[in-house]
Amino acid sequence: MRIPAFNRYRRGLAGFGLFLSGMVIGSAVYMSMHQHSYSIVHEEKERLKNENKNLKEDLSKMNTVKNRQAYISLISVDLETDSKHPIDPKSESEIVKAVKTDLEALRGKPVARVKEDLQLFRKLIDNKVYVDIFDRDYVVNVKSVVVIQSELIFYITAKEPIRN
Known part of the structure; x- marks a missing residue:
């Protein structure tokens, strides 16, 4: 029995190898693009889920004190980031969330007390170090405190402490 010469198939095998490697590389590129898109969708879903949870909590807390207009019924925290040292969204x-938890004791207090005890309210979180937030520490500073009707708004900044 005669065995055909391998030289006849060498060119075809090289073409098949290139075709096969192109398929592997193409599928890897496609999967990386798909995974990146999925990651973006997942982050957006988590952000919306947290926002929905916060809004539901605020709504339930506002319903408990809706008849008491002269009392703090909603506490908002607005974090202003530094463009030189940005903080990731998570x-x-x-x-x-941590600052809101610390300020939760102010809910239901009379709005008039904010004017009287403004410095006390500021000192609750001013220069406070929040430890181990995604393996980092942050120092929170209060820029301003605003009361609009029954909503208490804290404008804060956060940055990593300087370590020696």
Whole structure:
């Protein structure tokens, strides 16, 4: 029995190898693009889920004190980021959540007390270090405190402490 010469198939095998490697590389590029798109959608979903949860909490808390207009019924925290040292969105949401938790004791207090005890309210979170937020520490500073009707708004900044 005669075996055909391998030289006849060499060119075809090289073409098949290139075709096969092109398929592998193309599928890898497609999967990386798909995974990147999925990551973006997942982050947006988590952000919207947190926002929905916060809005539901605010709504339930406002319903408990809706008849008491002279009392603080809603506490908002606005984190202003520094353009030189930006904070990632997940850390921002964790910092805001931690500050809101610390300020929760102010809910239901008379609005008139804000004017009297403004410095006390500021000192609750001013220069406070929030430890271990995604393996980092942040120092929170209060820029301003605003009261609009029954809503208490804290404008804060956060940055990583300087370590020696």
